[in-house]
Amino acid sequence: MTEGEAVPAASGARTLMLRIAAALVLAPTAIAITYLGGWPWTVLVTLGAIGLYAEWLAIVGEARRFGVIASGIVALAVAGIAPALGHIELSLVALALGLLAAAALTPERRIWAATGFAYAGAAEQASILLRSDPAMGWSALMLVFLVVWVTDIGGYFAGRGIGGPKLWPRVSPNKTWAGAIGGFAASLAVAGGFAAFGLGKTVPLLLLGSVLSIVSQLGDLFESAVKRRFGVKDSSHVIPGHGGLLDRLDGFVAAVVFAAIFGLLRAGVDGVGRGLMVW
Numbered sequence: 365m366t367e368g369e370a371v372p373a374a375s376g377a378r379t380l381m382l383r384i385a386a387a388l389v390l391a392p393t394a395i396a397i398t399y400l401g402g403w404p405w406t407v408l409v410t411l412g413a414i415g416l417y418a419e420w421l422a423i424v425g426e427a428r429r430f431g432v433i434a435s436g437i438v439a440l441a442v443a444g445i446a447p448a449l450g451h452i453e454l455s456l457v458a459l460a461l462g463l464l465a466a467a468a469l470t471p472e473r474r475i476w477a478a479t480g481f482a483y484a485g486a487a488e489q490a491s492i493l494l495r496s497d498p499a500m501g502w503s504a505l506m507l508v509f510l511v512v513w514v515t516d517i518g519g520y521f522a523g524r525g526i527g528g529p530k531l532w533p534r535v536s537p538n539k540t541w542a543g544a545i546g547g548f549a550a551s552l553a554v555a556g557g558f559a560a561f562g563l564g565k566t567v568p569l570l571l572l573g574s575v576l577s578i579v580s581q582l583g584d585l586f587e588s589a590v591k592r593r594f595g596v597k598d599s600s601h602v603i604p605g606h607g608g609l610l611d612r613l614d615g616f617v618a619a620v621v622f623a624a625i626f627g628l629l630r631a632g633v634d635g636v637g638r639g640l641m642v643w
Contacts, residue, residue, distance in 0.1 A: 440488060
């Protein structure tokens with residue numbers, strides 16, 4: 365994602381309207397499927413992970429290798445479906461084999477292909493694991509979603525409205541410190557709202573919201589660095605006004621992986637949502 369772009373007013377307004385229109389469709393859909401959980405969420409997450417992997421391969425110039433794409437799709441599909449059938453161990457085996465296949469089938473850019481598969485697989489498993497907590501899974505995922513979204517929105521408008529010094533011009537020349545701070549402040553408002561509705565204690569939620577916002581922005585910068593390394597502007601054009609899945613989900617991937625690891629360490633595999641939300 366970008367902020368504060370130096371574009372003509374008409375073009376900027378059109379892009380903003382496309383972003384808003386896409387968000388008005390995608391956000392309610394994501395919330396509804398997250399609420400349903402189960403198979404709808406598993407299918408959405410698995411398809412999303414496959415899309416992330418395909419776009420990553422396109423960025424690094426390996427999308428034409430049928431073997432690496434096909435093996436990755438099969439591995440991510442098995443890894444996504446296996447937990448829903450109660451076979452977590454099969455998911456781990458599929459991810460391990462998929463990682464090996466990605467490395468073995470791309471001799472020129474082995475590390476990049478393997479990193480892309482690991483990126484997609486981590487996003488998939490973290491999203492499924494966090495939602496699998498029957499008590500707090502939906503609340504935990506909604507916190508991640510909302511923090512990432514308001515960080516992005518707050519950063520966009522603060523960056524365009526205030527401008528000022530660039531955050532990291534070599535990686536993302538349009539991002540500013542004002543945008544980063546604006547997104548961070550918006551995340552605190554979301555965390556405070558969760559606390560106000562009794563979904564956790566105020567101080568822990570504010571800390572969690574702030575960390576998730578920072579991690580989300582780092583994930584955004586990471587994806588920008590990868591694209592800049594390979595001279596790519598957008599990962600694809602599948603989402604009007606937003607680019608590709610990687611462009612739209614870069615911050616979410618980083619945040620949900622962090623959230624799942626944090627919850628897992630605190631409460632184990634059966635209580636990841638509680639481990640994230642209940643301090």
